[in-house]
Amino acid sequence: MSRSGRMRGRDRAVLLATIATIVPAASAAAAGQDAATAPVGADAPAPAGLEDIIVTARRRAEASQTVPVAVTSFSQQSLDNRHITAAQDLQGQVPSLLIGAAGQTRSTETFTLRGQGTTFLSSPGVVTYFAEAALVPGTFVSTQGPPGMLLDLSNIQVLRGPQGTLFGRNTTGGAILLEPARPTERAGGYLQGQIGNYRDREIEGVVNLPLVEDKLLVRAAGRFVDRRGYTKDVVTGRDYDNRHYYTGRLGITFRPAEGIENYLVAYGTRSSDNGTGYVLAQFNVPLLASRFATRGGCVGVGLGPNCSVLTALATAQQGRDERHVADLRNSYSKVRGWGVHDTLSIDLSDTLTLRNIASYGKLRANIGFDADGSPINIYAVRAPAGLPLDATWQWTEELQLQGNALADKLTYVVGGYADRSKADGPQGQLSNSTLLETTTLRDFDRKSYAVYAQGGFDFGALTPSLDGLKLTAGIRRTWDRSSGFGIAYRTTATGGVACANGVSSNPQTPADCALNASARAAATTWTAGIDYSGVRNLLLYAKASRGYKNGGINYSAVNIERDRFEPEYVKTYEAGFKSDLRLGTVPARLNLTAFKTKYRNIQRAGGDFNPRTFASGAIVLNAGSATINGIELEGQVAPARWFSLSGNYSYLDAGYDEFLFPVLQPTLDCSGRQVSGTANFKCMPFQFAPKHQFSLTGNLTLPLAGDAGELGLVVTYAHIDQQFTLATALEADEPGSMLEGYDLVNATLTWRDVMGAPVDASLFATNLFDKTYRTSNTNSYRTLGVQSTLYGEPRMYGVRLRYRWGS
Template sequence: MPVAISAISAQTLEQMGVRSTDDLQKAVPGVNVSGQRRDDASFYIRGQGPGIFSFGQRNFTSVATYFAEVPALVSGPGVFFDLGAVQILKGPQGTLFGRNTTGGAVLFDPQRPTQKIEGYVQLSAGNYAYRELEAVMNLPVLPDLLSIRLAGNVAERRGFTTSVLTGQHLDGRDYQAYRASILFTPAAGLENLTIVDGREKDQSGTSAIIRQVDPNTATGALIAPYLAQQQALGVRKTLLPIALYDRQSGFGVTNKTVWEASDAITLKNIISFRRNRVDQASDFDGTPVNTFLIQNVPAGREWQIGQEQFTEEFQVQGKVRSIGLDYILGYYHELTKPGFPQEVRQSLFGNVSVRNLGYRDQSDALFAHAELGLTDQLQLSGGFRYTWDKRAASIGVFNTAGVCTQRVPTGTGPITCPFEASGKFKAPSYDATIQYKPMDRVLTYLSYRRGYKSGGLNLPSPGPEFTTFKPEHVDSFEIGLKADWDIGVPLRTNFSAFVDKYKDIQISQPVVIPGVAITSLVQNAGKATNKGFEFEGTIRPLDTLTINGFVSYLDAHSDVTVPGTAAIKGRQTAFQPKWKYGVNGKLDLPVSDALGTVSLSADYSWQGKVNTNETNTAFLTTYPSHGLLGARVELKDVAGSGIDLAVFGTNLTNKAYILGGFPLVSSLGFESAYYGEPRMYGMSARIRFGN
């Protein structure tokens, strides 16, 4: 495929201990994960990230995540079970399927039902009272007509960060997830696949470790005495004074119909509904000082925020064999809204504000893509998309007595609840690629892609000039080489180099709005350039040994200094390391067939330090570089019994590394972070049955 894509099999995910989106970044070049809460972290690809972090407002991200070919809120555990693969597409997307993006897409592909009676039950246990059950059953109810696949995943783990004030174990894990897939094939060339999935999560909240204060601010002066206490405690204990929790409920239904109408025409329709509910209590400074926290819902309410999404996608896939042409014509529709009246309670320096938030986002698009084989060695391909986005949002800010306190414009205008805003955005996006095969099993390509990301709304807004922000556009240039070599042993290499030129790039930064609390302000920050390269390789020096490795380099920075925004010319984009590399290998050990199959696998990944903001401040914060080591020993099919046993460990050197947090805000005067998992180890037993 003539684009930069990383595909990770289910076996590799298990081998590397990938159980959440946080873990995925150690397996792929050019991909990073960061956020302000554990399990809610979002993807960054080639310097492009999630955009708006504002709690309760819709996020149009630069990197879309898909589950079963449908854009979905995919984060945290409860997703990485019974998967076929995870694919990471890099660069602007939208002319082949789904939603348009400027940074890329991450595709989670669940296993499809098969025509076999098969399944397994797996039990896992480990330190921090870790317990997990995973089960799969596949049943061909009516052979060659109706098959069902059922899968479930339940896990618990005690939190590894302890509040010395409350005794609560933060950063815990407690969830249940399920999936039911029904494949109906009533006739040759016609199939209908329905997937129902859900997840319930009720666990302790995300820890916060204070790392830095600005004593010249009022808040920094209050927090400063606790900084030394926190440093003495280390990163696995915190001074959080209240109990925190994270409750979420997700549900989705996807139906895919594929009809091969003829040898030249295939029709495909994907329709889906997804719903998500969230209730979280969060404290962002990690000290007894009440600076900024999100409080629990009051009595009579179950959830704070939500999202209900309906999508419809129709494709015509065709071939004109006489001229060597393959094409796709498609239509995409997406409608998203909260699904119920949202209410978020924020406390800023002890003053509680109640925010009622609403939104309605609609996106429609027509797209087309074609591939033309000029010769056996030379192919041209290209695509076009036109997207229409309609966005509307509202906000009302009240005190706890229910009295509106929101002034529009902020601080000076009349009391107004709710304040409503809307915007319409539209733009074309397109791509063109030329690929050439100079020899067997060697492919080179050169591509150009024009990407578009919708504009949006800042609510609440510091002023009318900030209420709406403009769309973002990118011109992406990429050259690549994909090849299988025979150097005495099999070697596969994938290399790509890219330059992305952004116009009106959207940058998000937290700001304090008096009387409203903290919000995430998005602004267009002029021009930016992201450039770099990525390399992935696989070699099999022995029939029993496979080694995979990757390295990536990224230079992502603003081309101009924009006053009033988080854009400083030449400074590396936040949360983006310049260098990343990793290596993993699997060795099958020679043992008696009567014993089973023994394999040893290990992986190591490293990434450089990152900035946490691009603002021109004396308190520029960085997260240090870090490397992670993992290993797994597995005995498969013990004595021909269908039982697999494994011992595994992640972060074996017990490295303290930062995943995300709350960057320093000059008006608040502090910076806090949450840390990745410490050394985790355990064992598992899988009982397989059927075929």
């Protein structure tokens, strides 16, 4: 039914021919040069042609090549050149990073780093920060912050590995730092318009105003996006997977006195679209027929002999392509979010700075999805009338003291952190499974408190012969608390209430079905490392770190014995180098990291089915341990000032050391048999951990004659290996759970300073060869009786025009 996600030979030939044309031309500029490799200046600026971005990976402004942390960063210029406007556009651009829907909707973009990410209903393993404060996370909807957060950034930083001794929240996989562009001293801005296929219409603008010189600076930005969907309903004519949102931001920098600066940024987004276009693959007719047995079988529920109606629906879908579906009845998405983040910095002396980082925000999602991809309610979820599917408010507070001593040979940070996220009023979902509707309501309250300290010491303070040899050590203590309840019930034929979770056998009201629970945890996390930068433009480093992710409450459980889950822990050992070199006179960069992660008490999400009530839910359980080994490589070469070639590669070897998981129905495990009680899944592929992932980007810049401007062409080729998407069943038990590998090519052609005017014009195309590839699988064949899937975006192309003024 689908075309292969891998690149066809003809397409590969086109791409390779393009590169073959560019590379020799670029290399010609370096012909006759000495090919010997020689290091270049130690703490000198990056060689011409190589971008050195200032990052805050250690809560200080540092050049990325001098930081002993596995970090990938993009400036706003780089984001523009690659036409990266949403989180999904980062797919394939960063080693070990995956971005996907995690089996939910397209509104739930989740990050996975080194095989660790978001487990449904638990805290994220990769936390997204905006202006140094964590964005509001969803609870039922696995997302962080609303759409549009990539508007007007200074840079994006992707930190790989456990974080926590310097960052607000504990994480096991890493952190995504979104640094907004701050107000500057000179007035300026731009207005940008974009049109493209699928009737794409976008408007974006930025205004920067220094209201009081060096005292009060303001920057405002906004974006409106409206694009039709690429999945069409052949019955209703409705288009799914469209985009429609507007977002705005206001940043204010205030410097009331020398050494005092306050940066306040507020953002808000409102999104409303037609939801997600799930594509039906097949029904598990034998399973569904057995579920319907107590209701007169398939005939009794109106699905015909042997559930012939379901068979006919699946056959009809197989006759259509991946961009056309039939009669999805519950699909819609409305997301609203806003937040205020404030950073206050006070220089207490030349060597001591006090910083306070605070935030408050809300996220509200009213989403419905027809995950079976058909008009029959086998797997459908929507919000109850008048209630959101997900609504959360959150505040964060962090106070830190940064200092240095011994002529900057000693640096340190000491701080405290607290956050609280709570249900913003009543919320829940109506879940249709096997033609039975269950109402689930929930409330939650999560609190976290921590103290931390980290320091770095350059042994050059002891003797000049050890200059550049540094020790870094940090420690954190965290206390987490969670409480809440989940109510799962059905309305009976007589108007009464029946508890779907078995809490009460004779409930009088839905409140009698409340499953109340609370959880507490505390953990110590740490990092220790050594690095050496005594050789010019070469950094060697090795470190070990311990990460922790808190446990929580299973609000959507339909079995009372599964009301909570425990924390998970990782220990990561890594070593690597960062280098800027010259191949003769050609500047080059090569960064490499190798790591081993020991992962225990792993949180894994799975379906929860109650065979007594036929209710379905979702839970998180702790199961087993794993080892993840990996290598990450990033490189760049600039044979000429007008051409550079960059790339990245990651290798992951992830496997379970132990994985025993409780099951409520016969399940295939690694013994090759259907088992009940406890299943052994040690042989199962690791979730969201493609073995190979790489990308290659060519950047060509050609000045035009006179003052006509310059042309820039950026082409990126990215490959992602096959990946397993299921957490609690084998591939043989769940069709479609292994996503095929795929290749994508994106290109952007930009004419800057058109005919000497402050105007930039761009042509762009994503998925240039229009590959059809799967991005998610519902993984509900063995539990709910249906398999459906999500497909990536088709080829998108368009024209972008930007007018600039001021600086």
